[in-house]
Amino acid sequence: xxxxxKSKNGxxxxxxxDLQGPEKSRxxxxxxxxxxxxxxxxxxxxxxIFGYRAIPNGILVDxxxxxxxxxxxxxxxxxxxxxxxxxxxMSDGQISKQSDTRFDGPASDHFERGLAHYHDGDIEQARSMxxxxxx
Numbered sequence: 582x583x584x585x586x587k588s589k590n591g592x593x594x595x596x597x598x599d600l601q602g603p604e605k606s607r608x609x610x611x612x613x614x615x616x617x618x619x620x621x622x623x624x625x626x627x628x629x630i631f632g633y634r635a636i637p638n639g640i641l642v643d644x645x646x647x648x649x650x651x652x653x654x655x656x657x658x659x660x661x662x663x664x665x666x667x668x669x670x671m672s673d674g675q676i677s678k679q680s681d682t683r684f685d686g687p688a689s690d691h692f693e694r695g696l697a698h699y700h701d702g703d704i705e706q707a708r709s710m711x712x713x714x715x716x
Contacts, residue, residue: 582658582664583617585668585671586667586671589671589672593617594617594620595610595617596619596627597619598627598628599621600624600625600696601623625693631651631653633654634653635653637655637656639658639663641670643674649676691710691711691713691714692710692711692714695708695714698710
């Protein structure tokens with residue numbers, strides 16, 4: 582799919598959320614054989630900016646830098662519907678559906694508290710908070 586996007590002068594920027602830094606997320610990028618760039622958000626900054634509470638997310642931006650589509654949580658390029666949406670966008674800039682699915686709940690609070698413990702060096706407490714948040 583990436584080669585199709587590149588052939589239409591598009592690109593992909595992947596942003597991994599990994600508090601342990603790029604060393605931990607790099608093997609996943611390499612294992613996937615990804616040809617596009619992946620950067621690492623070590624502080625979960627984008628979640629605070631965009632307000633999402635779950636991943637994976639998909640955001641499509643046109644050549645003028647305008648946001649055309651956003652889906653927070655459940656964006657999966659392996660799904661036929663998602664591939665079709667991206668292909669259509671790359672072909673004619675049209676979006677057949679608009680999604681703005683936001684997830685509310687305690688998971689984000691647990692993540693934030695876990696992040697604070699992680700930065701304080703209390704890895705075990707951070708893991709405990711994260712496990713509790715997804716339970």
